[in-house]
Amino acid sequence: MIMNGSSLPQVPSLQRAAARLSRLPGIGPRTAERIAFHLLRIPREEVLSLAHSLREVIEKVRTCSICCTLTEEDPCAICSDSNRDGSTICVVQDCQDVQAIERTRTFSGQYHVLGGVLSPMNGVGPDELNIAGLLKRLEGVNEVILATNPTVEGEATAIYLGRLLKDKGIQVSKMARGLPMGGNMEFIDEVTLGEALKGRQHI
C-alpha cells in the first residue's frame, strides 16, 4: 500500500502550528498534526492557557544565582532555607537530579548543579560547567558529595572535581555504587555487580 503524506488540510495556521509542534522533542509529524486538530476540538480556554503556559516558562524560570538550579525565585527555595545544613553540598549534573535526591528525604544539605558533565568530545570543558560558582561557595563547607551519574563521563567529572576540592582541604565523597533496590541479580550488569562486591557492607 502506498502511504499518504500529510493529511493536514491546506489551512496555513493549522500547518504552521503542526510544523512548530513537530520541532519539539518526542513529537513526530503525525502527532503534531493530531495535536493541531485537537486544538480545534477542545475548549478555547484550554488552548489559551496552554499558549500562556509556554510563554510563562520562558518568562518566569531562571537559574538560582547560588546553586544554578531552575527556579522562579532567586535564590531558590533550598538555598534560602536556613534550616538546611550549609556545611554539606551535594553536586549534581542537572536540576532534575536535585528533585530525585529531595524525594529520598534523606539529605538536608545544599545542592550545586553543574549543568552537565565534562565531555571533551562534545566540547564541554570545566569552563562550560558551573564549577567556578562551586569553588566560590566553599567557605564553611566540610563535605562535598559528588552525585554525578554513574557513567563514564559522570565518573570522570567526579574524579576531576574530587582532585580540585581535596586540594582545598574539603572532604569529598561519592554516592555508593551497588545493587539497585528491587533489582534481580541475574539481570544486573557485571560492572554494577563488581562494584557491589567491592563495596560490600559488613552486617
Add this chain to the structure above:
Amino acid sequence: MIMNGSSLPQVPSLQRAAARLSRLPGIGPRTAERIAFHLLRIPREEVLSLAHSLREVIEKVRTCSICCTLTEEDPCAICSDSNRDGSTICVVQDCQDVQAIERTRTFSGQYHVLGGVLSPMNGVGPDELNIAGLLKRLEGVNEVILATNPTVEGEATAIYLGRLLKDKGIQVSKMARGLPMGGNMEFIDEVTLGEALKGRQHI
C-alpha cells in the same frame, strides 16, 4: 529497580506547562516534561511563535459554510473555485479525507464533509452530521460520490445517504473496493479480496 516519579523541579510554571502539554493527544507525562525543559533551551522567539501558533489556530480556523471543511476563508478555496465541476460532490467523513483525495489529482468536483459517520452506539445520528447542508446543495448536482471509510460505520452511513439521495433522483456512487496498489495478495484480508473478486474489471 524502583522508578522515580516526576523529575520536574518544584518550579510552578514549569510544572503547569508540563501538566497542560500532557493533556494533548500522543504526549505522555515524560514527554511533556522533556518539552517543558526543552523550552528553556531553545531561542525565546521559537517559544513565542509556538505559543502564537496555537492561539492562531483557534482564532483563524473555521468551517466552510458550504462544504464544512476547515478553512481560514469562507467559503473555502475549493468551494470558491469556479473552475471546479459543481455538478459532482464527493462526500467524505473528515476534512483530512479532502486532502487525501486532492492529492490524487483525479477529482475536479466539489466536496462535502460530514464531520463523522453514523454511530448509534456513540450517539451519532443523522442530525449530528452535516447532512442537512448536503441536501441543500443538490440543485444542479448530477452525481454524489460517497467516499466514507470502508468500515462498518462508514458503509452504513453510505447506505443511509445513498437511499436519501436516490429518492431525490441523484446519481449515487461509491469508491471502488479492491486491492490496494503495492499490496501483497497473501497479506490482504479476505473481505478486501472478496470485494476485489466481486468487482473484477474486464481487460
